[in-house]
Amino acid sequence: MAVTDQQQIHYIASQAADIRLNVELQTEEMTLNLGPQHPATHGTLRVVAKLDGEQVVKADVVCGYMHRGYEKLVEVRTYPQINTLINRIDWLSSFANEVPFILAAEDLMEVEAPPRAQWIRTVFFELSRIANITLFIGEMGVQLGAITPVFFAFRDREHVLNLIEEATGGRFHPNFDRIGGLKDDLPRGWIAETKEAMRRIRGYCDELEDLLMGNEIFEARTRGVGVIPADIGLSYGLSGANIRASGVDWDLRRDAPSPLAWKELDWKVWTHPDGDSFARYWVRLQETREATKMVDQLLDGLPSGPIQAKVPRIIKVPAGEAWAHTENPLGEMGYYLVSQGGLGPFRCKIRSASFHNVSIAPWLLKGVYVPDIITILASLYFILGDIDR
Amino acid sequence: MLALEIPYWQLTIIKTAVVLSIIPVGALLLGYVFLLKMMAHMQSRMGPMEPGGFHGWFQLFGDAIKFIQKEDIIPSEADRRVFALAPLVVLVSTFLLYIVIPAGPRLVVQDLDVGIFYALAVSSLGVIGVLMAGWASANKFALMGSLRAAGQLIAYELPLILAVVGVVIQAGTMSLQGIVHAQADGAIFGLSWFGNPFIFTQLIGFAIFLAAAQAELTQTPFDMPVAESELVAGFMTEYSGFRFLFFFMAEFGTAFALSAIAATLYLGGWSLPGIEGTLADILGPVVLGAKVMLVAFLIFWIRFTFPRFREDQLQAFAWKILIPLSLVNIMATAAFKVFV
Numbered sequence: 001m002a003v004t005d006q007q008q009i010h011y012i013a014s015q016a017a018d019i020r021l022n023v024e025l026q027t028e029e030m031t032l033n034l035g036p037q038h039p040a041t042h043g044t045l046r047v048v049a050k051l052d053g054e055q056v057v058k059a060d061v062v063c064g065y066m067h068r069g070y071e072k073l074v075e076v077r078t079y080p081q082i083n084t085l086i087n088r089i090d091w092l093s094s095f096a097n098e099v100p101f102i103l104a105a106e107d108l109m110e111v112e113a114p115p116r117a118q119w120i121r122t123v124f125f126e127l128s129r130i131a132n133i134t135l136f137i138g139e140m141g142v143q144l145g146a147i148t149p150v151f152f153a154f155r156d157r158e159h160v161l162n163l164i165e166e167a168t169g170g171r172f173h174p175n176f177d178r179i180g181g182l183k184d185d186l187p188r189g190w191i192a193e194t195k196e197a198m199r200r201i202r203g204y205c206d207e208l209e210d211l212l213m214g215n216e217i218f219e220a221r222t223r224g225v226g227v228i229p230a231d232i233g234l235s236y237g238l239s240g241a242n243i244r245a246s247g248v249d250w251d252l253r254r255d256a257p258s259p260l261a262w263k264e265l266d267w268k269v270w271t272h273p274d275g276d277s278f279a280r281y282w283v284r285l286q287e288t289r290e291a292t293k294m295v296d297q298l299l300d301g302l303p304s305g306p307i308q309a310k311v312p313r314i315i316k317v318p319a320g321e322a323w324a325h326t327e328n329p330l331g332e333m334g335y336y337l338v339s340q341g342g343l344g345p346f347r348c349k350i351r352s353a354s355f356h357n358v359s360i361a362p363w364l365l366k367g368v369y370v371p372d373i374i375t376i377l378a379s380l381y382f383i384l385g386d387i388d389r
Numbered sequence: 390m391l392a393l394e395i396p397y398w399q400l401t402i403i404k405t406a407v408v409l410s411i412i413p414v415g416a417l418l419l420g421y422v423f424l425l426k427m428m429a430h431m432q433s434r435m436g437p438m439e440p441g442g443f444h445g446w447f448q449l450f451g452d453a454i455k456f457i458q459k460e461d462i463i464p465s466e467a468d469r470r471v472f473a474l475a476p477l478v479v480l481v482s483t484f485l486l487y488i489v490i491p492a493g494p495r496l497v498v499q500d501l502d503v504g505i506f507y508a509l510a511v512s513s514l515g516v517i518g519v520l521m522a523g524w525a526s527a528n529k530f531a532l533m534g535s536l537r538a539a540g541q542l543i544a545y546e547l548p549l550i551l552a553v554v555g556v557v558i559q560a561g562t563m564s565l566q567g568i569v570h571a572q573a574d575g576a577i578f579g580l581s582w583f584g585n586p587f588i589f590t591q592l593i594g595f596a597i598f599l600a601a602a603q604a605e606l607t608q609t610p611f612d613m614p615v616a617e618s619e620l621v622a623g624f625m626t627e628y629s630g631f632r633f634l635f636f637f638m639a640e641f642g643t644a645f646a647l648s649a650i651a652a653t654l655y656l657g658g659w660s661l662p663g664i665e666g667t668l669a670d671i672l673g674p675v676v677l678g679a680k681v682m683l684v685a686f687l688i689f690w691i692r693f694t695f696p697r698f699r700e701d702q703l704q705a706f707a708w709k710i711l712i713p714l715s716l717v718n719i720m721a722t723a724a725f726k727v728f729v
Binding site: 030032033034038054141144145146147148151152155211212215217218220221369370371372373374 | 428431432433434529530533609610612613616619621693694695696697698699700701702
């Protein structure tokens with residue numbers, strides 16, 4: 001902990017040269033309530049910040065305004081019904097929510113989807129990653145005052161959403177994954193369209209790299225802001241791009257055994273040594289580009305064959321316990337399923353990435369200025385549904 | 390020469406009416422052309438297309454009608470009188486700006502000898518209204534926004550004035566009409582057919598003026614006071630209905646006025662080579678309008694492209710870069726004036 005305090009003090013000192021002056025003048029503290037209704041909180045996160053002038057003395061993050069009780073709700077639903085429900089956890093990358101749950105159920109039932117289904121799953125997994133992170137890349141600009149990038153984000157994300165809609169029928173909530181396979185095969189002509197869309201997304205990444213990431217003001221606003229040292233990040237349970245931006249080379253797609261097709265692709269896990277807001281943005285941008293390349297490779301090597309393994313018409317999962325986790329766009333997402341042999345699970349623990357990712361916010365927000373609260377929260381990148389479930 | 394003999398009081402009423410109508414017209418023009426259409430096209434959108442039939446030209450009128458119909462909400466904790474007065478104070482400072490801007494050899498409400506000095510002085514009156522609005526709203530976001538605005542306007546008033554000093558030295562007068570004439574009659578490198586718009590000799594001053602004007606207008610990248618992602622809407626948070634409309638009009642009216650001042654100081658104002666006398670009085674407003682749109686385009690282009698500075702970076706930018714740079718500019722201009 002000694003190291004922690006040292007770093008914290010150093011950080012505060014570098015942020016505010018006039019901190020001693022403030023202590024001498026004994027200014028009054030003001031409590032500022034950011035949220036639950038506030039433009040920068042992506043929904044209903046509440047940050048209660050004690051301010052000394054523009055500087056945060058103490059910040060508390062209050063979540064739960066959107067708690068929907070999913071862990072309880074799944075206990076009274078059958079497996080196919082649950083699939084619909086968990087689409088709504090991280091609503092920007094719904095398909096990626098389904099996959100770990102289905103994997104856990106498949107693990108209990110001891111069925112395995114055929115290779116073609118696994119590959120298509122991987123395609124949609126990466127597509128939902130792209131749909132999610134393209135929005136982040138643009139939205140970060142809005143939080144910092146640049147209003148243009150987010151419109152580019154919506155423009156280009158639309159192509160990905162169209163692809164998902166075309167193949168699954170649902171734009172936001174595909175509900176496409178099934179135990180033992182997939183609902184449908186890919187429609188005709190879809191592969192060519194997808195490649196075109198991936199080319200577009202790569203162009204969008206280049207554009208944003210020039211427009212936003214290369215901007216001096218953007219760098220000034222994000223570099224050195226919200227630095228997470230690797231050990232602190234790990235101790236708070238951070239995952240995904242947030243921890244990779246602190247230099248931890250850890251990606252479940254590569255590091256965890258998974259039936260999905262990532263192992264057969266040629267790709268790279270991006271890390272950044274700095275751990276600040278800029279690093280988190282940079283890592284996500286690189287990951288988006290990497291994901292488009294992965295989709296291209298997946299579509300080139302798509303195996304033929306069935307897309308559904310043999311499963312009984314009424315799905316009953318044998319008694320037992322299973323844990324499955326994947327590297328979702330926001331970080332590690334996992335389901336711990338406890339089955340007692342019924343139509344639905346007895347208990348289901350959902351490990352969602354955002355909940356753990358924002359848990360570091362009170363530590364991170366200490367001593368920063370008010371504008372940096374927004375930068376830090378934006379760069380941590382959470383989805384409210386993923387925090388509150 | 391037009392021989393118009395109008396009694397003083399009639400003339401005053403006409404002048405007041407013209408200035409009063411120019412504020413909403415200018416605000417609507419900038420709002421429509423830049424805020425609605427240019428921003429939309431920069432962001433691969435169309436912007437409003439339906440209202441009024443042709444490319445949504447009626448959109449802002451519709452917005453204004455909507456704002457006027459809205460309930461006039463004053464928060465219960467607010468200081469009612471100050472809260473109600475604040476938008477007017479901001480609007481009055483905009484109104485006063487237009488008095489000295491010349492649109493032709495004789496088309497000026499009052500050509501003061503200290504014209505530019507007066508313009509820069511009244512342009513900072515608006516900050517009083519902003520402070521009033523923020524303080525009276527009884528809202529923390531509004532208070533923080535207005536204090537940021539005050540700090541920012543004080544910081545950026547200086548480079549604005551110092552940038553103008555270069556022009557004043559070169560023109561030898563503070564009267565805006567005089568500055569226009571100095572540019573129209575001037576010569577650069579012995580070429581005199583198009584005069585000497587000060588943008589050539591005062592390029593640094595022009596850049597500083599634009600940056601400082603951007604900050605005066607609290608537009609991105611200097612929009613900390615109204616930073617919508619953190620302070621909701623800054624000092625305007627609690628305002629709605631026609632009081633919000635006043636702020637909106639004042640914002641874009643001031644943008645129009647500052648663009649006009651920049652056009653007058655650096656681009657030659659109403660003057661166009663080869664046009665003189667009565668023709669200049671008739672064409673002057675058009676020429677000035679075109680130049681204003683050019684300057685406003687620059688301002689809004691920057692506004693829609695950049696992220697915003699943090700408060701400390703913003704202050705550092707003013708005190709450490711803009712002010713020293715403008716001082717150097719003054720020194721150089723003075724040296725040229727004396728020795729060349």
